[in-house]
Amino acid sequence: MPCKAAFIDAKTPGSHLKDNYSIIGGGVSESKHQKVNLTLKHGFCIGAAGQPPKIKNSPHSHFTAEVFMVYKGSWRFYWNNDEKQETVLHPGDIISLPTNMFRGFENVGDVHGMCFSILGHDDAGGGVVWAPRVIEEAKGHGLILLEDGKLVDTTIGETIPEGKRPMPPLTATQMATFDQYTPEQMAVHVGRAGTYTPSAYKGFPNQTPDTLTYYDIIGPLDSEGHNFQVKPGDKNGDQFNVYGIESTASGHTGKYSREAVEVMLVHRGEFEIFCEHEGETLTATLQDGDIISFPKGAVRSIAPLGKGFAYLVVGGDYPDAPIAHS
Numbered sequence: 566m567p568c569k570a571a572f573i574d575a576k577t578p579g580s581h582l583k584d585n586y587s588i589i590g591g592g593v594s595e596s597k598h599q600k601v602n603l604t605l606k607h608g609f610c611i612g613a614a615g616q617p618p619k620i621k622n623s624p625h626s627h628f629t630a631e632v633f634m635v636y637k638g639s640w641r642f643y644w645n646n647d648e649k650q651e652t653v654l655h656p657g658d659i660i661s662l663p664t665n666m667f668r669g670f671e672n673v674g675d676v677h678g679m680c681f682s683i684l685g686h687d688d689a690g691g692g693v694v695w696a697p698r699v700i701e702e703a704k705g706h707g708l709i710l711l712e713d714g715k716l717v718d719t720t721i722g723e724t725i726p727e728g729k730r731p732m733p734p735l736t737a738t739q740m741a742t743f744d745q746y747t748p749e750q751m752a753v754h755v756g757r758a759g760t761y762t763p764s765a766y767k768g769f770p771n772q773t774p775d776t777l778t779y780y781d782i783i784g785p786l787d788s789e790g791h792n793f794q795v796k797p798g799d800k801n802g803d804q805f806n807v808y809g810i811e812s813t814a815s816g817h818t819g820k821y822s823r824e825a826v827e828v829m830l831v832h833r834g835e836f837e838i839f840c841e842h843e844g845e846t847l848t849a850t851l852q853d854g855d856i857i858s859f860p861k862g863a864v865r866s867i868a869p870l871g872k873g874f875a876y877l878v879v880g881g882d883y884p885d886a887p888i889a890h891s
């Protein structure tokens with residue numbers, strides 16, 4: 566369930582008409598009306614942004630890592646204080662945005678677009694910081710952001726609670742403390758679909774040989790035996806790792822468990838899931854855009870039905886190897 570007014574810019578023309586989803590954890594939504602679909606703490610949050618063509622998400626900075634996986638449409642990501650650097654991403658591409666840097670994104674395709682997001686830490690650092698112009702431009706459109714990071718929506722009769730004050734725009738001195746990235750510096754934070762190098766790690770225990778390929782996409786740079794290809798966004802640790810699993814034909818991973826939480830997001834294809842945890846079992850078929858969270862310690866298997874690609878988001882700052890089960 567999306568929120569249509571999750572951020573200060575959600576009623577400003579050009580950045581309105583968008584949906585913000587908090588799928589796992591609240592993320593950085595500023596609205597008390599935001600539905601959090603799964604509140605169980607994972608150590609990271611997963612959400613999604615849905616936007617019609619030509620609609621922007623305004624420039625803001627994060628305190629923890631922010632990753633986008635493009636699900637549908639073409640998206641222009643722009644960054645720096647002057648908003649002048651940019652790159653365009655397509656379905657299957659991924660971008661890991663550094664902390665302490667202004668970024669925004671726009672649907673530059675001609676269909677309603679969707680990106681999944683991963684935010685580091687359970688509270689995603691407590692919110693975002695908006696570029697000064699975003700707060701200025703929101704004036705007169707009905708939304709007021711308070712100093713505590715929560716929105717007041719005057720279009721539905723809400724008023725500023727007593728003792729609360731609107732968020733002041735950042736000063737020039739404060740703006741000067743944000744990092745600026747060249748296109749070359751940003752390129753290592755971007756992964757393009759179809760260009761990943763398969764992992765040196767040879768897949769899961771007991772898997773069907775040769776039909777599954779694994780990709781180490783985002784993780785620590787110093788991790789032995791892995792080849793993570795997209796630089797993490799948080800110098801202090803993202804608290805998650807991202808892998809890709811690609812199938813060329815029907816197969817399966819075999820049964821395994823992990824000590825860390827693992828979330829699977831299906832990008833394309835059909836996957837049969839088995840999960841056994843605390844005496845309960847679940848079987849389900851997941852398709853494009855579906856998500857499952859495997860609890861810590863649960864025994865699971867993933868069986869793609871033909872061609873497909875899915876992301877696996879594993880909690881923790883260092884990868885947790887799967888444990889084989891018979």
Ligand SMILES: [Fe+2]
Pocket residue numbers: 625627631693
């Ligand atoms: Fe963001």
